Amino acid sequence: MKNKVSIIVPSLNPDEKLMQVVKGLVDAGFKDIILVNDGSDNEHLAPFEQAAEYEQCTVLTHEVNKGKGRALKTAFEYVYKNRKDIEGVITVDGDNQHQIPDIEACGEKMLELKDHVILGCRDFTGDDVPKRSKVGNNITNYVFKYLCGMNISDTQTGLRAIPFEYLSDFAELKGERFEYETNMLLELKELSIPYDEVKINTVYIEENATSHFNPLMDSLKIYKVIIKFMLSSVSSCVLDLVLFTVILALLNFFLGEEAVLFNTGMKVNTIVATVIARVFSSIFNFTMNKKAVFRSKTPIKSTLVRYYVLCLAQLAISAGSVAILEDILGIKFELVTTVIKLVVDGALFLISFPIQRRWVFKK
Numbered sequence: 001m002k003n004k005v006s007i008i009v010p011s012l013n014p015d016e017k018l019m020q021v022v023k024g025l026v027d028a029g030f031k032d033i034i035l036v037n038d039g040s041d042n043e044h045l046a047p048f049e050q051a052a053e054y055e056q057c058t059v060l061t062h063e064v065n066k067g068k069g070r071a072l073k074t075a076f077e078y079v080y081k082n083r084k085d086i087e088g089v090i091t092v093d094g095d096n097q098h099q100i101p102d103i104e105a106c107g108e109k110m111l112e113l114k115d116h117v118i119l120g121c122r123d124f125t126g127d128d129v130p131k132r133s134k135v136g137n138n139i140t141n142y143v144f145k146y147l148c149g150m151n152i153s154d155t156q157t158g159l160r161a162i163p164f165e166y167l168s169d170f171a172e173l174k175g176e177r178f179e180y181e182t183n184m185l186l187e188l189k190e191l192s193i194p195y196d197e198v199k200i201n202t203v204y205i206e207e208n209a210t211s212h213f214n215p216l217m218d219s220l221k222i223y224k225v226i227i228k229f230m231l232s233s234v235s236s237c238v239l240d241l242v243l244f245t246v247i248l249a250l251l252n253f254f255l256g257e258e259a260v261l262f263n264t265g266m267k268v269n270t271i272v273a274t275v276i277a278r279v280f281s282s283i284f285n286f287t288m289n290k291k292a293v294f295r296s297k298t299p300i301k302s303t304l305v306r307y308y309v310l311c312l313a314q315l316a317i318s319a320g321s322v323a324i325l326e327d328i329l330g331i332k333f334e335l336v337t338t339v340i341k342l343v344v345d346g347a348l349f350l351i352s353f354p355i356q357r358r359w360v361f362k363k
Contacts, residue, residue, distance in 0.1 A: 002029040004087040005107050005161070006079050010036045010071035011094035013044040018094045022051045025092075028100045032083065033057045034075050035094075039065030069180025076171040079164075086164055087111055093158040102159065102200035109198050110161035117166065117188060117195040119152065120159030122202040140182070143226060149354050150189055153197060155182065166193060179224065189358070226353070232288040233349050240281035240345070245338050248273035270326060270337065274319040282311045294361035306360040314348050 007030050011018055018035075025033050037048045039062045051057045060074055072091060079089055090107050092098050102120055110118045124137050140155040158181065162170065169191060175183040188195050251269040286307050290296050296303055321344045322337065331337050 001104070001107050001111055003031045004111060005030075006032040006034055006083050006086055006089045007103070008034050008036070008072065008075040008079070008089050008091045009094045010038055010068050010075065010091075011040070011047075012038045012065060012068075012071075013040045014047045014094050015044070016047070017096040018047040019050055020096045021092065021094055021098075022047075022054065022057060024096075024100050025103075026054055026056050028104065031056055032086070034078065035059045036071040036075050037061045038068065038071040039063060067177030067180070069175040069177050069183075072180060073171050073173070076167045080167045080171060083164075088161060088163040089167065090161045091158060097203045098159045099201050099203065102198070105198050105200070106159060106161040109196060110163060113194075113196060115163060115165070115194060117163070117193055118161035119154065119195060119197050120157050120161075120200040121152070121154035121197045122157065122200055124154070124202070144185065146350070146354075148186065148189060149358065150185065152185060152195075155185060157200075159200060160184075166191075190362070228293045229289065229353055229356075232285060232293055233352070235288070236281045236285035237342075237345060237349075239284055240277045241338055241342065243277035243280055244273050244341065245335075247276050248337070267323060267326065270323050271319050274322065274341075275315065278311070278315050278318070282308070286311075289356060290361060294357065296361035298361065303361055307356075310352065310355055310360055314352065318344055318348060 007025055033056050035051055048059050052059045088110050106118045106120045137156050144150045144152050173183050173187055322341045325340050326337055
């Protein structure tokens, strides 16, 4: 296995732990180790210079810091052009938190399954896990499971074994910093790439103090698509609610509140206001999602058809649920009806994101 894979180690301003990683890999018998110096300053160049003395090591250099994502893509491009005879690569962090037996296990699993990306996944239940790592991973796991339909136990792992055939796709993937690793996982879903997990030891050195991950800024980048989707949905929801409330009040004022649909108890005014408000808010939402959120290049005709199939289903569920709840609860005030609609549409929002990402605006 050792001569069939390339090890990729991105690093920024490393200390002595980088050489511990290199020596461990060399002693274990790995034949091709590619380090990426991501714009380290002069005080931290010694580990790269020492590593370059090993015949197994190749050092690629960014003159300025470009981010972990760009460092990985630089390595992927290099391997794709210069290592045609290997089976795949294993990405390893340079802080010595990935142990040799775990690296070997991921590589062996990749060679066994051939076309699977292998994720080295840690156990986050222990008391020794830093709080920011435990909280961050739990939140991201929830997002991936319920909004993206992917069950991954460690979404932040840097230990990944990737077959050679996927390197060109990953090299073209968007993202320059820590968000890139999340984009890689989402790309597995987009391209229907199978993946599997290998349980690895959980090692945190000095409470993970050497990590360059910024919990606030990098989390915003990681969740950028979801945040934009939420803003688009909230804006559309506000527009929808304002239009719904105004139209309902006008209909009740001019036509009265007594008309019901086929003796079902559902008020016609409520249904009409829902439909009109949703038409205008959906046009706004579709435009925002296509251009700003998912940046879909799929022809507008096909995405528009899929979008309105979903929209009509949501419309029927929203209008029916609000009207039925309004009848059951005996609501007499438009403001209370608006609150009920807000709750119903909030639940539909959670369902809508994965459907829009995976079907409406799919690549």
